[in-house]
Structures are given as C-alpha cells and as structure tokens.
Amino acid sequence: MSATVTPTTTYEGTRIPSRVPTILDVPEELRASEEVLQVNFGPNHPSTHGVLRLIVDLHGEEVVGVSAVVGYLHTGFEKSMESKTYWKCVTFPERIDYVGYQNNELVFVLAVEQLLELEVPTKAKWMRMLLCELNRIHSHLVFLGTSALELGAISMFWYCFRERETILDLSELVTGQRMHTRYFQVGGLAEDIPQGFYPECRKFVEWMPRALDDYKGILDRNEIWLERTQGIGVLSAQDAVALGQSGPNLRASGVDWDLRRDQPYLHYEQVDFRVPVYPNGDVYDRYRVRMDEMAESTNIVRQCLDRLERMEGAPWIADDRKVVLPPREELHTSMESLIHHFKIVTEGFRVPEGEIYVAVESPRGESGCYLVSDGGPKPWRVHFRAPSFVALEATATCLHHALVADLIAVVGSLDAVMGDTDR
Amino acid sequence: MPTVTVETGRIREACEHARDELGFDVCVDVVATDYLDWGGEGVSGYIGTASGRDLMHPMTQGLQALPEVKPKRFSVSYHLLALRRGAPRARLQCWVDEGEHVPSVVPVWPTCDWHEREQFDLMGIVFDGHPNLERLLMPEDWEGHPLRKDYPIGGEPVRFSDEQ
Amino acid sequence: MADKQPTRLRDYGLQSERLLWPTKGPSRFEEELGLEEMERALGLTTLEKAVRWAQTKSMWPDTFGLACCAIEMMSIVSARYDIARFGMEAFRSSPRQADLLIVSGRVAHKMAAPLRQIYDQMLEPKWVIAMGVCASSGGMFNNYTILQGVDRIVPVDIYVPFCPPRPEALMEGIIRLHEAHQAGVPPAYERVGVAT
Numbered sequence: 134m135s136a137t138v139t140p141t142t143t144y145e146g147t148r149i150p151s152r153v154p155t156i157l158d159v160p161e162e163l164r165a166s167e168e169v170l171q172v173n174f175g176p177n178h179p180s181t182h183g184v185l186r187l188i189v190d191l192h193g194e195e196v197v198g199v200s201a202v203v204g205y206l207h208t209g210f211e212k213s214m215e216s217k218t219y220w221k222c223v224t225f226p227e228r229i230d231y232v233g234y235q236n237n238e239l240v241f242v243l244a245v246e247q248l249l250e251l252e253v254p255t256k257a258k259w260m261r262m263l264l265c266e267l268n269r270i271h272s273h274l275v276f277l278g279t280s281a282l283e284l285g286a287i288s289m290f291w292y293c294f295r296e297r298e299t300i301l302d303l304s305e306l307v308t309g310q311r312m313h314t315r316y317f318q319v320g321g322l323a324e325d326i327p328q329g330f331y332p333e334c335r336k337f338v339e340w341m342p343r344a345l346d347d348y349k350g351i352l353d354r355n356e357i358w359l360e361r362t363q364g365i366g367v368l369s370a371q372d373a374v375a376l377g378q379s380g381p382n383l384r385a386s387g388v389d390w391d392l393r394r395d396q397p398y399l400h401y402e403q404v405d406f407r408v409p410v411y412p413n414g415d416v417y418d419r420y421r422v423r424m425d426e427m428a429e430s431t432n433i434v435r436q437c438l439d440r441l442e443r444m445e446g447a448p449w450i451a452d453d454r455k456v457v458l459p460p461r462e463e464l465h466t467s468m469e470s471l472i473h474h475f476k477i478v479t480e481g482f483r484v485p486e487g488e489i490y491v492a493v494e495s496p497r498g499e500s501g502c503y504l505v506s507d508g509g510p511k512p513w514r515v516h517f518r519a520p521s522f523v524a525l526e527a528t529a530t531c532l533h534h535a536l537v538a539d540l541i542a543v544v545g546s547l548d549a550v551m552g553d554t555d556r
Numbered sequence: 557m558p559t560v561t562v563e564t565g566r567i568r569e570a571c572e573h574a575r576d577e578l579g580f581d582v583c584v585d586v587v588a589t590d591y592l593d594w595g596g597e598g599v600s601g602y603i604g605t606a607s608g609r610d611l612m613h614p615m616t617q618g619l620q621a622l623p624e625v626k627p628k629r630f631s632v633s634y635h636l637l638a639l640r641r642g643a644p645r646a647r648l649q650c651w652v653d654e655g656e657h658v659p660s661v662v663p664v665w666p667t668c669d670w671h672e673r674e675q676f677d678l679m680g681i682v683f684d685g686h687p688n689l690e691r692l693l694m695p696e697d698w699e700g701h702p703l704r705k706d707y708p709i710g711g712e713p714v715r716f717s718d719e720q
Numbered sequence: 721m722a723d724k725q726p727t728r729l730r731d732y733g734l735q736s737e738r739l740l741w742p743t744k745g746p747s748r749f750e751e752e753l754g755l756e757e758m759e760r761a762l763g764l765t766t767l768e769k770a771v772r773w774a775q776t777k778s779m780w781p782d783t784f785g786l787a788c789c790a791i792e793m794m795s796i797v798s799a800r801y802d803i804a805r806f807g808m809e810a811f812r813s814s815p816r817q818a819d820l821l822i823v824s825g826r827v828a829h830k831m832a833a834p835l836r837q838i839y840d841q842m843l844e845p846k847w848v849i850a851m852g853v854c855a856s857s858g859g860m861f862n863n864y865t866i867l868q869g870v871d872r873i874v875p876v877d878i879y880v881p882f883c884p885p886r887p888e889a890l891m892e893g894i895i896r897l898h899e900a901h902q903a904g905v906p907p908a909y910e911r912v913g914v915a916t
Contacts, residue, residue, distance in 0.1 A: 144666060153687040154666035176834050179783050179813035183790065184831060204693035205831040206787055209710075209863040211678075212703055224860065231788035275791065294798035301795075312788060312884055374581050374639065377667030388639065396643035486623045490557060490635050490647065492584070503587050503635070507594060507623050518585040518635070526670050552787050555693055555828075694865070695830045702864055710864025 183551030218481030236495035257321030272496035321450030366543035380498025386414035481510030782818035786825025826854035875908035
C-alpha cells in the first residue's frame with residue numbers, strides 16, 4: 134500500500150488528493166486567479182445519473198477542482214426498515230439500487246437466512262442466480278445506453294433498451310412485475326416458476342450474443358469513442374483498492390477480484406464463467422469489462438437454465454413453517470398452518486439475536502448488508518454497503534487534468550446510481 | 557466473520573495493523589449502531605430454525621430470555637476484507653458513548669472519508685482527525701441525527717377510512 | 721378541427737356577408753372551390769381550441785428523473801413504448817424550454833428546493849405529472865426525509881400511481897393530460913393556485 138500514514142493525511146505516490154480524498158482542490162497557483170470559474174453541475178442535469186451535484190472549478194475547459202454533494206435522494210431506508218417485519222422488509226432494499234434491484238433483494242434475504250440458519254432449496258438458489266444474472270445484464274445495458282447517450286452515441290440508447298425490454302418481459306413473466314419484483318423471500322422464492330418461462334429465456338439467451346456483437350460493432354473500434362474514452366479517468370490498481378472500489382471499476386484497474394468466484398454464494402462454484410480483467414483503469418476498460426460481463430452473464434444464465442429445466446416440481450421455498458408462509462391450500466384443512474400464517478403475518482417471525490455482514494457481487498460492485506437482530510420480529514439495525522457510494526468517492530482521483538467532456542465520461546463510467554449512493 | 561473489539565482510542569493503530577501485518581487491504585464499510593433500549597423487551601417465543609426446537613437453547617422453548625447487555629450505547633464496526641482467495645473478512649468494533657469521539661481512520665484507508673461522514677450525519681458520532689466532517693446525506697442545516705433510536709421516524713399519520 | 725357533422729354555415733350562428741345577403745353571388749374563391757364542397761370542407765374552430773391542439777401535440781417534457789421511475793420514464797422513449805408518436809421525445813434539459821415536468825421518483829426534503837426552482841423556471845403554460853406513488857403521496861416512505869407528495873410544493877395535474885408505473889401507465893397519464901387540456905381544463909396552477 135502506498136498511502137503513508139501521517140497525521141497530515143497525505144497520500145504520497147498516489148493520485149488521491151491530499152487534503153480530503155474525495156475533493157479535488159484548486160491548485161495554489163490558480164486559487165487567486167480570476168480565470169477560475171465555479172460551476173454547479175446541479176442535481177437536475179441531462180445526463181441521467183439521477184440527482185448528483187458536482188461543484189466544479191473550471192480553468193477554461195480544464196477541470197481544476199471538483200467536489201460532490203450527494204443526499205438529494207436520501208430516503209431513510211435504514212430507518213424505515215427498522216419498523217417493518219422481515220417479510221415486509223423485502224420491498225425496501227430493492228429500491229435502493231433501482232437498476233440492479235435483484236441483488237439488493239438477494240443480499241438482504243441472504244443476511245436474514247444466515248442469521249436464521251435456514252436452508253434454501255436448490256431450485257430457489259438456481260433461480261435466484263438466474264434472475265441476478267439477468268439483472269446484471271439489465272444493469273449493464275442501462276449503463277451502456279445512458280453513458281453512450283451522454284457521450285453522443287445516441288443510437289446505443291435505443292438498441293440497449295430494446296434488449297432491456299426483453300429482460301423486463303422475462304421478469305414480468307415470472308414475477309408479475311417489471312422492476313422491483315419482491316420475488317426473493319426469506320427461505321427461497323415467493324412463488325413457483327410459471328410455465329413457459331424456460332423457452333422464453335432460452336430465446337433470449339440465443340439472441341443476446343448477436344445483440345452484443347451489434348454493440349461492439351458500433352462502439353468498440355469507433356474512433357470517436359476511442360478518443361473520448363481511452364486514457365481518460367485513469368484509476369490505478371493501488372488507488373482503486375485504497376478507495377475501496379469493487380466490481381467492474383476494480384477489475385478495469387487490473388485487480389482480479391470477483392466475489393462470485395472468490396467468495397461464492399448461491400451456486401456460483403458450480404458454473405463456469407470467466408472474470409474479465411483489464412489493466413489500464415481508464416473509461417474504455419470499464420466499458421470493456423461491462424461488455425464482457427454481459428457475455429459471461431448470458432453464459433451463466435444458459436447454465437442455470439440447463440439445471441432448472443430438470444427441476445420441475447421441486448420445492449421453491451423452505452419448508453420451515455415458523456418462518457415461511459404455508460401454501461394456501463393447506464390453510465383450508467390444517468389448523469396449525471392457519472396459526473402459523475396468522476403469526477407470521479401479524480407478528481412476524483423472529484430472527485435469533487446476532488449481527489452479520491453478507492456481501493454479493495452486484496453489477497456495481499460489492500453490495501453488502503449489515504444486519505443486527507435483537508431476537509425480535511423487526512430488524513434492529515440494517516445498513517447497506519452501497520458500491521455506488523464508494524464509486525463516487527473516486528471521482529476526484531480520476532479527474533486530474535481532465536476536460537469538461539472527460540468529466541461526463543468519467544462520472545458515467547463509474548456507474549453510480551444515486552438511490553444506491555444516498556439510500 | 558471474526559469480530560475483534562478494540563479500545564476506542566487505539567482503533568487507528570488496530571486498523572494500521574490489520575492493513576499492514578494481517579493484509580486486510582480494503583475497508584469495506586464503517587457502520588455505527590445505536591443500542592439505546594437494547595434488551596428492554598424479552599426475547600421470548602419460538603425462534604424458528606430449520607432444525608426445529610433445540611433443547612440446548614432456552615429461547616426455543618418459549619422461555620423469556622434477555623439479549624446480552626452491550627457495553628456502551630454506540631458501536632462502530634469496521635468491516636475489512638483481504639483480497640485473497642477465500643475472501644477473509646474481519647470486523648473491528650469499538651464502543652462509544654454519546655459525546656465520545658472516535659479517531660478517524662481516513663489516513664489508513666481513504667475510502668472511509670464518506671463512510672465516516674455518513675455515520676456522523678446519521679448517528680452523530682464525531683471522528684477526530686477527519687479532514688472534512690460535515691453532513692453528507694441530510695441537508696446542511698438539519699438538526700438531529702436521524703438514525704438514532706430516540707429520533708422519531710417522522711412522516712405523517714395516514715388517515716384510514718372514516719377517521720377524523 | 722371540426723369534428724361535427726357537416727352542417728350549413730348558417731347553423732353556426734355566424735353573421736357573415738355571405739349569409740346576411742342571400743342574393744349575393746359566389747366570390748372567385750368560392751367558384752374555384754365549388755360551392756357545395758366548400759361548406760363541407762371548411763372546419764370551424766376557435767383560436768383557443770387550435771392553440772390547445774398544437775400544445776397537446778408537442779408537449780415537451782423536462783428531464784427530471786430522480787429514482788426508479790426515471791428508468792421507466794426512459795423506457796417510454798425507447799422504441800417499444802414510443803412517445804415520439806405524441807411528439808414528446810424531445811426531453812429538454814433546460815426547464816425554460818420545457819412544457820411538462822414529470823416528477824419521477826421520491827423527492828427528499830433536500831431536493832424539494834431544486835424542484836420548486838425548476839418548476840418556477842418553466843414558462844406558462846406548464847403541467848406537472850406526479851409519476852409513481854412516491855411523487856404522488858410519499859409512497860412507501862412515510863418518514864423524516866421524503867416529501868409526502870410533490871403537490872405540497874408544486875401544483876400537480878395528473879397523478880400516476882404504481883411503483884414504478886408501467887410505461888403504458890405513464891402513457892395513459894400523458895394521454896389523459898392531453899385530453900383534459902384539449903377539452904379546456906386549465907393547467908393546475910390556475911385551478912389550485914400556486915402552492916404555499
């Protein structure tokens with residue numbers, strides 16, 4: 134690690150700004166100059182990242198100072214979840230990272246299940262994997278569409294959203310809702326996988342590589358794209374680790390780290406996939422990492438489909454009636470089921486006392502849930518580790534000697550979703 | 557994940573040790589938890605586990621048990637990760653009372669900048685030596701620290717049917 | 721334009737030279753068009769209706785995407801739920817050029833001031849659609865930080881529920897706004913007054 138530890142908080146040998154790691158200060162010689170203009174990239178701006186506010190100091194066209202103001206979408210998720218029982222809580226985490234919503238659901242549900250020491254049936258795990266990988270493709274498509282839109286490649290937006298509509302159709306087929314599906318519950322899946330899903334998903338898996346080839350044909354060797362993204366916003370591997378980056382941002386800087394492979398959850402150790410790593414750490418490499426990840430995710434979805442098609446009739450949620458709602462047919466005949474249903478719906482099931490931190494690989498990086506339970510039916514403290522929050526901390530480091538146009542490219546490539554940042 | 561409780565004054569040393577000697581390169585998260593009124597209610601009733609009731613755990617028999625007492629009001633947990641195969645993780649925890657300050661670990665991991673600011677904003681824990689300790693998520697002139705247990709959830713009462 | 725059955729001009733109650741002077745012969749223009757054709761080919765309308773028609777057919781939205789609803793708002797621009805058929809694909813970044821403010825997403829108290837500023841920068845006539853339950857009423861977030869309904873600070877014309885609304889639902893809201901405006905319903909700031 135090259136960050137030296139002195140009380141004056143300097144980071145020698147790195148590009149991390151010294152006084153405050155997340156604020157790029159205007160250099161001494163320019164501070165008194167009249168040519169430095171402070172501009173507000175206000176919370177409402179056309180690049181569709183949501184409500185990020187950047188206070189930028191410009192010297193001509195060059196960015197000499199930047200500092201971010203966040204909090205315009207602070208929703209108080211953590212406080213709201215403290216007042217809801219665990220079954221009802223699942224609707225909250227999805228809306229945190231609203232583009233990669235399945236991963237937020239997954240991480241919360243995994244945390245509760247680990248505290249409960251509840252076994253989840255295999256079918257549920259494979260389906261969770263499938264939906265999370267579809268969601269990863271969805272998230273990268275939104276990233277690609279909007280980032281390319283901002284850099285001027287407007288047609289990418291329509292291509293990416295065409296594929297996105299197919300994924301949302303699949304999501305609607307399974308769960309009834311396009312986004313924010315509330316499909317993962319503590320113990321497995323809320324409902325069984327309906328008929329007709331597997332052939333539709335196969336069609337998508339066959340089609341997706343061709344769509345990816347289309348995108349690569351448009352952007353990969355496009356001179357303007359290369360000029361605007363290569364060498365821009367460089368984040369070295371050491372800086373990335375010091376700044377806590379994870380996910381595609383870290384992999385684009387040359388660090389080979391993927392939680393799906395290195396700390397496998399669900400059944401990731403049983404599928405084959407490659408982890409793309411690129412050395413340069415610029416905007417182009419982050420774009421390449423996400424493009425490759427889309428291809429790998431399609432591969433994973435195909436492997437999940439192969440397993441799931443053989444699991445017709447398998448249970449989709451755990452059998453523990455103290456935690457999981459009983460099937461509705463049983464409510465007509467069994468008194469115990471009725472009592473369990475009543476207790477779970479009114480009071481909620483109780484989770485043993487303890488604290489736990491669970492992390493998954495969301496499309497933005499390591500998304501984590503820290504859950505403290507006091508043994509009651511409602512969480513005592515829930516905290517979500519948001520990868521976008523951490524990604525935005527790296528803006529100041531990426532923007533040395535950048536122009537205004539590069540600022541847009543860098544902020545887009547860090548792929549920060551403001552719901553995730555502000556929670 | 558092993559949890560190590562560290563004396564509050566020495567947390568920065570502990571973090572340096574974790575980073576340099578033990579190889580935890582990344583600080584993933586800094587979380588503060590408010591334990592006001594912890595243990596006020598008994599934790600009774602059946603605790604559902606997949607294996608059913610366990611005779612060795614009194615709580616599964618429906619007996620009243622109180623959760624273990626916490627040393628102070630707030631705990632500040634630092635979640636660490638080592639980028640090695642197997643992903644070893646650790647949690648360093650220190651305990652503070654209201655008004656006590658915690659040394660900042662921003663010199664050790666620059667990423668803790670915003671995490672500490674967020675915990676200051678939402679929980680009111682002051683980090684000494686932080687280069688820019690201001691409110692991050694709430695508006696700058698907000699009073700109070702929302703995630704504390706004595707801060708009300710806010711919002712407004714919802715009118716149902718024919719209530720006045 | 722004229723959507724009624726073709727009737728004679730005198731049924732409109734006009735006081736024109738042609739009607740008051742029945743023995744007047746046709747003018748050159750009328751001869752060229754053909755007398756009988758003309759009464760069927762003419763449409764009558766008021767200036768207000770014509771202006772409302774034009775406003776309806778090209779009501780440009782402002783990019784005010786806040787949260788999850790913004791993603792669904794982006795998908796109405798995409799090819800499947802094409803909003804260009806209504807002339808609205810030109811999302812203006814500057815509120816001074818926009819007619820319609822689609823508040824899509826939850827509004828925190830910190831964001832309320834910029835929202836009001838953006839609304840004030842828009843020129844009359846302007847409409848506001850509160851998209852999603854969070855903008856309509858605070859949604860599932862009844863807490864210290866979310867504004868319980870964007871109509872606390874801006875007058876709202878159409879509320880679109882659901883979380884997030886399907887693109888078709890948002891289109892329904894937009895179409896109802898068009899119909900309401902075409903029928904003569906004034907924008908919300910004239911009905912509910914400027915919000916306090």
